[in-house]
Amino acid sequence: MLRSLISSTVAGLVGYTATKAILSSKLRTHEKVVRTNHAGRDVSLVEGPAVSAGLVAGSLLIEASRQRAATLLVTTVAGGLGAVDDFCESGDSKGLRGHLNALAHGQITTGGIKVIGIPLASIAAATILRTGRSSHGLLPSSRAAAEQTWFGSTIDVVVTGGVIAGSANLFNLLDLRPGRALKAGLLTLAFMPHSHGLTWVPGAAIAGASAAAWPDDLGGAVMLGDTGANALGAALGTILTENSTATQRALVLSGLVGLTLLSEKVSFTSIIESTPGLREIDAFGREVV
Numbered sequence: 001m002l003r004s005l006i007s008s009t010v011a012g013l014v015g016y017t018a019t020k021a022i023l024s025s026k027l028r029t030h031e032k033v034v035r036t037n038h039a040g041r042d043v044s045l046v047e048g049p050a051v052s053a054g055l056v057a058g059s060l061l062i063e064a065s066r067q068r069a070a071t072l073l074v075t076t077v078a079g080g081l082g083a084v085d086d087f088c089e090s091g092d093s094k095g096l097r098g099h100l101n102a103l104a105h106g107q108i109t110t111g112g113i114k115v116i117g118i119p120l121a122s123i124a125a126a127t128i129l130r131t132g133r134s135s136h137g138l139l140p141s142s143r144a145a146a147e148q149t150w151f152g153s154t155i156d157v158v159v160t161g162g163v164i165a166g167s168a169n170l171f172n173l174l175d176l177r178p179g180r181a182l183k184a185g186l187l188t189l190a191f192m193p194h195s196h197g198l199t200w201v202p203g204a205a206i207a208g209a210s211a212a213a214w215p216d217d218l219g220g221a222v223m224l225g226d227t228g229a230n231a232l233g234a235a236l237g238t239i240l241t242e243n244s245t246a247t248q249r250a251l252v253l254s255g256l257v258g259l260t261l262l263s264e265k266v267s268f269t270s271i272i273e274s275t276p277g278l279r280e281i282d283a284f285g286r287e288v289v
Helices: 002-023 047-059 065-087 095-104 110-130 141-146 150-174 180-191 200-218 225-242 246-263 268-273 278-283
Strands: 034-036 042-044
Touching (some): 002 047, 002 200, 065 150, 065 225, 110 225, 150 246, 180 200, 180 225, 180 278, 225 246, 268 278
């Protein structure tokens, strides 16, 4: 436990420092990273690369090699493909349905590449995680034995990959107001069950990167964009899948699918702003409305 505590502290500091360094760099004001936000004000997308770098740097301290490899894989790919969509956007398709429709008509867009690439990386990460999942006691022995079959293993990998990719997508959907995605990430960390060998280090990396970005994000000066939101969601999704049973992963995936489908019909912002409790949490600390 002492080793995990030290590693977690270092991971948090590394995540914070790496994120802060990029946020404070000249890249912040480069014309290619400045966009207009929902309030009509200039906002920098530098937060995305900054948070992604912090997550990757902090995740290097993860103790278990397979968890470290899986986390680095999905965080890097999700952030990288998000950056392609942020800074090299092509096509006018919006939302999951729009990107899928474009692909169905043979149109390759940056959003379409992301829709394909992040799930593939998530499946690869899930395969890496699968290699040792039954050994750390999260699954009852009878269930672990049943999952040794090819079919059971395949289903587990698909569900796990779905949770990771779905989490990346959900956080991208949440990044529509200052601080919203960061708050969702920190609240997820606060309320999930924790195990010092599984969640402390990656959780500390997320907390450190989020703390570094918090003031500027809540102030409306920077935003995560696809780069940071996808990377943050993928990192959280990896923690959730590694610290859960097969049944819990299936339930989480069901919830993510439901929220994704809901987002195609209604605005999350309208739901949040009309719901007592959620409205106050969402607005807390925000300087720009």
